[in-house]
Amino acid sequence: MKRRKFVGSVAATSALGFVPGILSAQQGSEPAYKGFNLKYAPHLGMFKNLAGDDPIDQLNFMADQGFMAFEDNGMKGRSLDLQEKMASTMAKRGISMGVFVAHKIYWKEPNLASGDENLREEFLSQIKESVEVAKRVNAKWMTVVPGHVDLRQNIGYQTAHVVESLKRASEILEPHGLVMVLEPLNFRNHPGLFLSESPQAYEVCKAVDSPSCKILFDIYHQQIQEGNLIPNIDACWEEIAYYQIGDNPGRNEPTSGEVNYKNVFKFIHSKGFKGILGMEHGNSIKGKEGEQRVIDAYKESDSFI
Template sequence: MAKFAANLSMLFTEVDFIDRFEAAGEAGFQGVEYLFPYAFDANEIKAKLQANDLEQVLFNLPAGDWEAGDRGIAVDPSRVAEFQSGVLIAIEYAKVLGCNQLNCLAGIVPTGVTATEAYSTFVLNLKYAANALAAEGISLVIEAINTRDIPGFFLNTTEQAKRVIQDVGSDNLSIQYDIYHMQIMEGDLALTMQSNIAQIAHVQLADNPGRHEPGTGEINYPFVLKYLDDIGYQGWVGCEYKPQTTTLDGLGWLKQYR
């Protein structure tokens, strides 16, 4: 049965970030993920993980200035040096936190950059990141995101992600499959997951519409999660959704999977 990780960037937001680890542990989660740890001391986060018996499952490589609208810098030819520096920072955090998997957000294609330039920059940066992470025993994933939530985001479908992985040519690069985003962009969830299970290293969930907890929208999560088990998925499932009310009130869906 799948292991569920709380996404602390979206769950338990009623408390300060550093207190969300305790809230996740008390709610019964085994692992956590979030956007970024870089505003905090890595050893402080490590202490919170250990105190609450949590595994650090995933976080993102540095993705530029999030507050200013950056959603990744991996497709920006003018920021390759910044990207590479960010990879080294992420590795240091991952080593302290015991995190063996990092996600690279492609980002929004900058004005004036062609699709070809963005693609070649993305491949270049991923080759660097995949090799650097492999040397430390850390895996790299990339995530396709829907164009409604982030207009202009470069990576949007599973097929596109597969082409990128093929061109990078590293066995240390896989897919982070976000069920919510892919329901919007391509649907056909079960067949897509089955066809690509060998390349899916991490899964995230939210229902659609609204990006709320499972059971609030159109996705048949009892079927989808059982199907993931049936096709042999053994990784983590990150709960990356916006609770309709409070986080605890929205966790009823999870009881049947414990």
């Protein structure tokens, strides 16, 4: 399959709400919702004290607060009944589904970097399973982490192994209009992982050369790993399809740490980004007060116009 040839079924593209061949989130045409200029995506548990423990109540609460996107790393492991109920609620409330984790992540040992064919087939099998989850919950993006480095191999060989695995995964995803987003992770929280910096992710995406393989730029991780956030976002722009948020130190809501999120959000918005920014962080204050603080922090950081 030619990497630039991207043909999705009419049914799939209709369900996912985008046009075949235009997969980058920043090329979408969906407007910002309610009071927010960008589509910030909370996760389950972030507002459990204000909304209650029920996932459906939490989704409705998010929508009531103006958050019109949602992400769920653990969606793949939820029951089919709950997945369907959550998808129905999101459809009714106009909530866009963000990322879920597509496969088993190898935190301590190499898998994709090793070139081992059995581990590659395991990964590809899990990508196939994730296609069905994505269809069920109307998701467009899924998170992929290539795993640990292989210290017995030169980095060039490791990169070639990772690229080959991602090319084959792209062949699975392309016909369905789905995108795996590669997440570089920082050395402090996740030492020894193959993918750690945005230029490296950019290089890998260029080598894979598929609209189904893009970058998840996690601002928390990249603040720790490389800093220079806005210039690096600009340099990687054409390959970034998704963002995640977390302030540093603490990995909590914007305004709780050192990152000037108002300026970062302003830049992302100025470039025309119409996709999702996942709120993959904790709350700096416990309880209802802390949950309201998260809401207020996003209102404050989003007030750049």
